[in-house]
Amino acid sequence: MTDIAWQPSHADLESLFINNSKLDRLDAYLSRFNPIRVMRMEGMEVRHSNILGWLLDPLETHGLGDRFLKAFLSEALKGESAKGRPTALDIVQADLRDIEVRREWQHIDLFLLSRRNNWAFIIENKFHSAQHNGQLAKYMQKVRSAFEPEEGQLEVKGIFLTLHDEDPEDTSYASIGYDAVCELLPRVMAAEGQSLGQNVQIFLDHYIEIIKEATGMSEERDEMEQLARALYRQHRKVLDFIWDHGSSTNFTLARDEVFGDTWGDGEIVKSGKHSLVSLGSNGEQFSFLPLSWFKSLGEDGYTWPGCENWWFGFPVICWMQIFQSDKGAEGTVRLFAEVGPLSDVDGRKKLVQAIQAAGTKAGIADIRFQKTAANEGKKYSKFLKDNIIAIKDVQDIEEISRAIQGLLKKFQPCFDAVAPVFGEFTQYAEEGDE
Template sequence: MSVAEPSLDEFEHLFVNNEGLDRLGAYLGRFNPIRTMRMEGMEVRHSAILAWLLDPSETHGFSDRFLKAFLAQALRGRSACGRVTAIDVVQSDLRDAQVHREWQNIDIFILSRRNNWAFVIENKFYASQHEGQLAKYAQKVRAAFSSRGEPPVVCGIFLTLLDELPQDESFAPIRYSAICDLLPRLMALEGLTLGQEVSIFLEHYLEIVREAAGMSEERVAMEALARQLYRTHKKVLDFVMEYGASTDFVLAAETVFEGTWEPRSTVSVGSRSYRYNGHNNRSISFLPVGWVDSFEVLGRPWRGCEQWWAGYPLICWLELLESADGASGTLKLFAEVGPLADHSLRSELIGRIRQLGSVSGLEGIRFQNDADKEGKRYSKFLRNNAVVIDDLHNAEEISKGMVTLLDRLDPYFEAIAGILPEFVDQATQTL
């Protein structure tokens, strides 16, 4: 990619006394001890923090209130645990609960002798999951406690950062986003009884989780500011990007996506064409050209999506997720329905895509049950959308992974392209 050299005035306009750039710099430079120690993506560290929060005897000051709120939210509306329901948990006394990490290879194990309950928590911040885990863990728990009276009722809970269902359906799913709702509520209720050091630490932790879960309003505002700065100072920033540092992910993407990387430009991967939206050191966002052609028939902005990605109701992106070891990772291809302001129209789009999931060969389309619930704004829907990357610094391996995922999921893109014209016709009459 070759760009023109900016003038001195253009450099000064961006870098000298630029309030927007100063705000962005302050945001990126803010102190967070979890981020400073590079623990924000380490699943084992999140397990340690959660085990501390869930333990009624620990120093956080919540007693069993966070434990009960977390377990009840996971079990809400489910019968996966048979005799244990969300109401049972809310009405129980769990102050005797013992919380263990990595007991029998279980991420977090909770035992309440008073209630004769055991909870197996599988924590998947980024790592992949495996089938049949709860049955195996339940057997271990019963074997370990069979000599001590009646074995406890064993409940499985699947905690995930992403919009991902457990492969083992006997696990009750809960997302990290629920922690972002439950924890601030409890902190507000406790008020001054929480220690200052605990409150500060929890705010730092919530900042990390909100950003990872896409729930940070400040992050959304800063991303909008970054896009505004880019539009205003595109020439300078393109020059900086051209001659600045790159990552192996970016090198891989440049190899795979052929064309000029400018907003709304068309790039190609083999015989397939995509509308490029943007990228950073670990992700690149785009849309199949067939989707864009349909969306642009509307002739006006899609309300609610004006500041979201490319401004359309759908987006796709490839993202490289780092494993706890820092050397390997997982490359994922995401597709998501965004924040359409018209709920009925958003629900209609989700419904049409859902129907495709019932077609033979398109089993990889699968929404969360509440994806079309009023108030939901972001709903991912692709499964079988990941490949393992053994070396994060091997651009060739990453580029092969990108092509593998694009090839694997192209039938889904084609199928969705086929339903969009009729959906857009309906939107034209609604919006």
Template sequence: MSLKNNDAHLPTLDDLEILFVNNADLDNIRAHLSRFNPIKTMGMERMEIRHSAILGWLLNPQETHGLGDTFLKAFLAQAIRDDNSKARPTALDVSQADMMDAEIRREWRNIDLLVLSPRNGWVFVIENKFDSGQHSNQLKRYMDVVNATFIGSDSFHLVRGIFVTLWEEKPEDDRYAAIEYGTICELLRQTALSGRQPLTPEVQTFLKHYLDVIREATGMSDEQAEMEKLARQLYRDNRRALDFIVEHGKSTDFSFACDAVFGEDLEDEAVIKVGKREFIFNHSDAQSFSFVPKAWYDAFGGDEYWWHGCENWWAGFPLITWIQLTSDANGASGQVRLYAEVGPLSDHDFRRDLIAAITDVAKKKSLTTIGFQRGAADEGKKYSKFFKKNFFAVDDIHDHDKISNAIKKALKSFEAEMDVVAKVLPQFVSHGQEESSE
């Protein structure tokens, strides 16, 4: 993994003062971003499963929102109305029906939402796609299982599919009627926030927050559009200062977790201690934290040598380790990954022999967690990772405590690997060039 060297010009004091001192545009953006929204606060605005939960709550006539079946019927009727098929029930059938008996099932047979109305004999299969795409035959499978389970029984005789999409995506199965989140936004405004329904202040506040989320996601928010325009102009006017701040100042749950494990405000080549282990700090940013195990550092002669080819690579050493956090498709869970890599040494023979030595000692110690890909030692190869089974699950990537626990687990799990690698390194010190000789 190469480390890009950033040669961007540093901002002047005047640049920073223009950006931060009495800047009305920045104050407006800060005020916009500071608005409290519980859905955003909990990091749920892009999580499809959370949107399904909110939609299920709104559709359930027995729930605490106080809408009864008003939104349920408006939602179903609008979706069906926009569909060109002549299937039953029609939009008129739904709008005139009493659906207070409707049961809402979430994740039944992996179906996002299932609406059952025994009084009317109707079943609605609702598939929600907020950010994800359709899977092969997914809609057909859901329709088939519902038909096999419910249709033909004493209670149900008609089934229709509803496909909820953030964008103008067409369902792959023509038995589904599509409805966009933009339409849902308008339906909520008409049915829930028009003043015609006596809602509690708590419900009104929550729905306003949810509408803000949908409007921003669909590009329907005038305020968001204005703030984005203002932000673009602010960036154009203050590009040098903002580029510098983004590169060096941003913090994430991952960086907070690294601070908790390794310490804050670390200097280059600082010795950091985690448990009984010591590491030499290299670099940290919002996505990664790199370091060299002190045993490796000492085995290579510390800072007494420099290594041809690695001068501008990570710590300037032949080897590096780093921690990185990745997210799963659901945006909620992920993995902490611990990487180790042989870098771009100019001396091919040295690089080849180093890889061979690490491979051999791992085999002797029966460590299946160390291994290189085929061709790692080939001439011209620059970056070769060698830690395997190096993923550690995090069920909530927005919880820095859980991230820090996974980081500690990763470091603890690879103590033996770090030790055996350290044992083979002293034989290669002769390949380094003493600093004083330059």
């Protein structure tokens, strides 16, 4: 915390605020116009379903035809051929221009029907909300009942679209993440080239920006976070003074109530038996590594190829984040742990497998990756399940504090079980200059 007797001089303030190119770049980044964000739609699951429904409809105004539809369905069904048709190969060879897209039909987020091919697809979209018990199986039953005369010939596939690498409760559903949407949509747009309308191009660029930031895949955001850290190191005393005398969010205040007000770039903080290395923070999230992970990773003496611009350069990261519900003041606090984009494909695969094996050995069901986590081309893989605590009021600092402490207590055994794994993977790192 800033020394209470210290105050910034006129020269200190000028150095930070006058013709500071780093501050100007950050200001330009934060001032970007994005209509989806302006309308506060970026976290609303129903709005994402609306946009995806538009994109998946070959007859809609986007001009992509069935190109994105095929890319999305084939990616979701990749590796699912043992569960029957249609397979991913069936999708890419089919004519899907007759697909009928229904929103909220029988309470299903997205229902796709191709009468020409006798195929139906149930798409359950989970951007922030959690699954309800038996929900997915019920949807499958509803579809089969509604098309009972065609039941013998209609092939029905369930697809579970998730932001947080959550597994579907019903294992008959195929899984696909929003990270795949981030990769598929720009590829389809590039393939369309000049035929894509300018207004559509601009809107989809805005949408890709939103989901990249939601999935942690935004390279621009990673670059800006590094720039912000450099700016903070250079002007730390002035910025601390501004922070101490300025406003703060309730989530940040709750974090400080749990850990004290020393949260910073690489500071060790404690709450009871929990020791963390505090990394980044903003009004709705804070990132960290359990101290045992930090030590096992070689502390800050290594660099990890592929992760240089991802979070803080480590191959794994943890963060807590608060989400407000669409309904009033309710919300959730969630704890995430994620393996990042290591460029060594074999090393990344082994790291994912070793973390999973450590969880299995310790009998911890909450350590679990999606089945595609170790696949080549996969860059971001979350692995903590049942990682949500609901709160009644996102403005209640004490309630948020209890949620933070509750998640730390619940997942401390996970942190302990996984920590030894990282020491075995320093062979995939490069030694730093120190």
